[in-house]
Amino acid sequence: MYSELHARSAFSFLEGGSLPEALAGIASAQGLPGMALLDRNGFYGSPRFHMGAQKAGIRAHVGAEVTVVDAAGSGNYPLLCATQAGYQNLCRLLTRTKLRVPKHTESSAGIEELEEHAAGLICLTGDEHGPLARALASGGAGAGRQLLSRLISAFGRDNVYVELQRHFHRDQEARNQAAVELARELKLPILATNGVCYATAAEREIFDVFTCIKNKHQLATAGRLLCANGERHIRAPEQMARLFADLPEAIANTVELASRLEFSLEKLGYEFPRYPVPEGGSQNEFLRAQTMKGAVDRYRPVSERVRRQLEKELKLIEKLDLAGYFLIVWDMIRFCREQGILVQGRGSAANSAVCYSLGITAVDPIGMDLLFERFLSEERGEWPDIDLDLPSGDEREKAIQYLYQRYGERGAAMTANVCTYRGRLAAREVGKVFGFDVETLNRLSSLVGGWEWRGPDDTFDRYFTNAGLDLTRHRIAKYLDICVRLQDLPRHLSQHSGGMVICQGALDSVVPLEPATMPGRVVVQWDKDDCADLGIIKIDLLGLGMMAVLKDSIGLIRDHYREEVDLAHLPPDAEDIYEVIRGADTIGMFQIESRAQMASLPRNSPRKFYDLVTQVALIRPGPITGQMTSPYLRRRQGKEPVTYPHPSLEPVLERTLGVPLFQEQLLRMAMICANFTGGEAEELRRALGHKRSQQRMKEIEIKLRAGMTQNGIEAKAQDAIVQFISSFALYGFPESHSASFALLAYASAFLKVRYLAAFTAALLNNQPMGFYSPATIVKDAQRHGLKVKVIDVTCSEWNCSLEGEIPVLRLGLRYVRGLQQAAGEVLVAQRKLKPFTSTEDLARRVPELSRANLAMLARIGALNQISTQNQLHRRDALWQIEKAARQPGPLLASVIEDDATSPLYRMEVEERLIADYHGTGMTVGPHPMAYRRTSLRRLGICSAAELRQLPNGKPAVVAGCVITRQRPGTAKGLIFLTLEDETGNSNIIVMPDVYSRDPMSVLRERFVKVKGTVQNQDGVVHLKAEKILPLHVTAAETQSHDFH
């Protein structure tokens, strides 16, 4: 028998060629009872290896190769965790070494540090980069003896193994002989390993490519940096026994050592922090008190039903000992409230009345009749998941820093995000390694990727062919082959957008911590899935642009409308708001502004809050590809009877008219139809939301069908149910999450309808976000009656602001192209001290403004009001700034010039449009299409407003500025264009054949003329394009928001 106790995975980042799961799978197939994954300076791959090994039925031993600097230089010490104490020691050692160097810098420990953390660890002497090889190289047997003696004194005689590897190298064998002699002399056990770097011999190629990427070499020049042969793969026990036939104890010792390795990641020792409650009380009592206090404020008054529900939840929380977790989240919410940071919980937490009472979530789960068990169940025995949405930017950072301060640098950290090789990165890096020129790689990279939708032709082969690479040539075929094989292998670690883990005691004893690129941030070595797999609780602090918009809107409403808006108590189901939503007049509104949402809003016709909840969930890849969207909408309109796949599912699907739209419904379906237990349903849920779900889904499908057959459900109904469930693998919302988002959607709609100026200003101040560009938002607001004023240095702030009794919007300096915020803020500060009197005065008092800044301000008309003598036109200002920004020589300094005049002509309309779009990305004047309307009408081209009036099937021609282009992954190659003119937007559908006839017009043109047939159904109007032609309207640089 033989256990492989020295293996590296691709999580050694460019020093291993296989994924941990692949290593576990092959090890099992080769008949190994266990394997130790020793990634370089970390446990990056350990959780995935642990899960993979569990599945493959082998033991996963834990350890790492640690770079240690000693007298002979730096060497890699393979260390195995024998006990939990050993694991914790290694975690702390790795954390210490990682945190003292910047990210992306090789870390190393000192030999004394290693000795300090040696307890519970077993040290192997390593391969050619290990300590023994280096000692032998530097000082022969004497140095080797000295090293081993030092290791014995640090780790103990029983915990040092002299490692032997046989990869058919002469020098390795010479080293082995020296090592065996030393082992015999010092009475140390010898241990055979294969120093595995990849699962199978074929992956040596990947390993070589990684070596080149790491060392920035090409394959042709890497020379002896590459492996001499491909022998570092997993070998079967009998192969290893044959290889070490002369040293059988080296094989036998692997089994003996494996039996000594008690530690596994199941015994991680993670504990969530306890909340410090006032003296004399328990966490449970404190939580109860806070919940009841909050419930009174929330429910006004607390009904018997609410009380019963709270009681039920609190009992379960107490039983599961989760009070501390709730209190810590509550504490976070309290901090945010105190700091004036808008915060809202989302995800399954919205199913809990306790969360609602504590102010964590804003949706009343009792009123909404949400399923509490989805959030917390006794059976599942896992930690609840609470995600908090915060305004993106500084305020979110403030919340993150609060957690660091409260739990200490070693007590809290962000979860990692594993960046893997995808199409473009693989093509570029592998191409460099193969020695292809930069231009070819650029071209290939530009071809790879593209739209979200992938047609059958969007393969690597095709990208290569299009880039002019001849696949019949061996080198190019190899390049392609490696690119494909590299997919999904990890490249490096980055920081997850918001997941934080905290720990009772030291988090650095649970998982090694690393510095993040962002100063003041620390990340763990595992991603959120790994953390979840190992039962580590994370709190997601997610930045949401709309939260910032809502917060800013409330501030502006307070200042300019003198009204106070409380988002928690907005008028429910206001008819005027729903009317606007039903009319799909939703630009700028959270979640319901996209083309697809707009197209379904008139059909879904929301009239109350729950309709919005379904609306938000409806336009998701899951329901769309699962073909649930259309049946639901038809049933909403009464065009189709409400039926159920099986009568037993009626209670589950009643609320959504027999069509499952939410994750909870699918879980309930599985439980009812296929007798899934709560745990199995939870596994299903994770498979649904999991990026590594293909295989899992297949397994679950088999289980589902077996259960349904048992319950006597016929094959047709089974297919429908499986279709519903498996399509959700493409992502769908849980009901509670949908409800949280619907709340934000309603709030944004409410603010837009009632306080348009404030909402638009806030929206413009938080760009980029959402579906539309600022130009579109401004034009939409103007169509709704908002007056928008140009940027003016005499009154514009950095942000967009409101002016006057009936608020009008003044664009902020932030929209001046190329103007730095610091310069803009100095300008505003100087103006507040004393108004500017001339361009020279401005240039002199705000030296931060460059000549280009001044020219840009003049060009967009922001300096027109600056002169105290008379109003300038844009060219006057341009004439003046050239003098103000330039020091004339002494000869010309004395020439006096009338400051308010110039020999230049005023800008024409077209010139002003060009300047506006170039300098601010928008115009507050008439839409460019408005100037052409008369001539367009003569050509029989109708406006967007006129198009909406045309009946179904009528041919029409419409023209406009392209504001969005979209080719969604779920739309079978269709392209959606939105054209804007002065009357509104028109929606164009481009079929793949029309696109292929003239892709340039679809992809590149800023203004187009579209000839097609009107599709006017249920108040939703599209033009199905037959021909798309470029149209010259203006040379202004209008922008389209393209979703590729």
Next chain:
Amino acid sequence: MLFGCIHVPDFPVQAALHMEMETESVSFKNNAIAVLDGPESLLKIFSCNEQARQAGIVIGMTKLQAEACPGVVLRRRMAELETAAQSDLLACAYGFSPRVESTAPGTVIFDLTGGERLLGSQPEIGKQLAASAEEFGFTANTALAANADAALHAARGFAGITVIADGLEALRLASLPVEVLEPAPEILDTLDSWGIRNFKSLAALPSVPLTQRLGQPGLHLQRLARGEVRRELVPAEPPPSFQESVELEESVELLEPLGFVINRLLHELISRLRERSLATDHLQLDLMLEIHCDHQLHSQNPQAPAADPAASPLPALHRRTLKLPVPTQDGKVLLKLLQLDLAGHPPPAPVKKVSVEVFPARVRTTQSGLFQPLAPEPAQLEITLARLRAAVGEKDDHDRDRVGFPTNTDSHRPDSFQVLARAEESTDAKRGRNRGGQQKEILECLPAPQLVLRRFRPPLAAYVECSPPAPAPSKSEIPAAVIFNGARAKVVHACGPWRSSGLWWDQSGRWQHDEWDVALSLNGVAGLYRIFRDAQSGQWFVEGMYD
């Protein structure tokens, strides 16, 4: 004063077509043509004519995008063609004046002062210029004016023939766009933002405020726009030629008389180099051969080989190129090198014309360090190497030089080396030595005796009998007997296999060796050998013998 200007619009396009035969169906006037430039993998549109612009071609488009535009003929940009076209343009101008300025690619200005008496009135001169340009194969704009820049801008801006009377420059140029002045991008941007789009509006701006804003460059542009700038031409100079040739009255068959001819040509060229303080490190000798066949050579081009190889198996041209490590002005060295080269590669037929071209280089300054050991004189060394090359041949079976400085290459492949032309270590070898250093140290530090391998180059093919694999350490079988050099040797002891492989990405170069160190008993004498099996062919070889 009178100046003329010929401007060839879309010059790269016209140059690309310039050398094409008239029978070619593509013409500048009738076809949409675009010229591509850039690396082969990413060709982009560099220039195009008006028809191509109308067909949708935009400068900077990729070849793929350009190919999507129907009816556009694509040509590759070639610097030689542009140089040749510019020479023709200069030749055209020299037909009218000895003082010609090569202003820009596709544009020449020349002094026509006093030319009216010889060539006629100004409009007539304009017509003659246009006609001459057309004869040279250009569709060009021509202009005459009292100052060079006015003529230049008129030719750039106006199609056809333009004649500007003295004093009317500002008036005539008024409608031209300011881009014709080719101002710096930032000035153009400022003028654009001011709404100054043509010469007239630029000329109308007040000069002092303009200078305050745009400085002297702005003022200069304004004076150009007003047609006020008067300047001297910078006459074009023909580039020096370093090529000499002689046509022999009677063909030469022997190398010795040929040497005299070459010597004379070299002498002339070397003096020309010396006059300009130049030397050469690159020389090309072209020998036109007299081929005795039934019909004459088809091609008049001396650089082209015989048109029909089947009819004339020998090429008409025998070309030899010499490259030296350092530039030299020593004619004797060059002659000696050429003679040695010709001795190794004699012309296959009598020589009827000899042509020598030297490529100029800067003279090498030599100042050796005080304590620097004396190295052989580079030129003498080159002669020695040339002699060696003539003696042993140039390349071996692996396409490596036979003469040079052997050095190890950085590879796991056993006995991998390259031959360098210079006595300097390649970076590859340096890097490899650093990488290999550690392994060497390990072996040196270990107590095992170090053996020296005497390599057989090339390795000796062998037949190896193997014993059954139990208990072989790997899939390989253990060698039991080796048969090579006609003898069978029993393997007394075998150690291995030592496995190495590489170049998996290269179909022709990939390799895998399984090496064994074997103690052989050969005719009762024991010896220690290294043998290997090439996994690609399955063939065994004896690689060397341990001392």
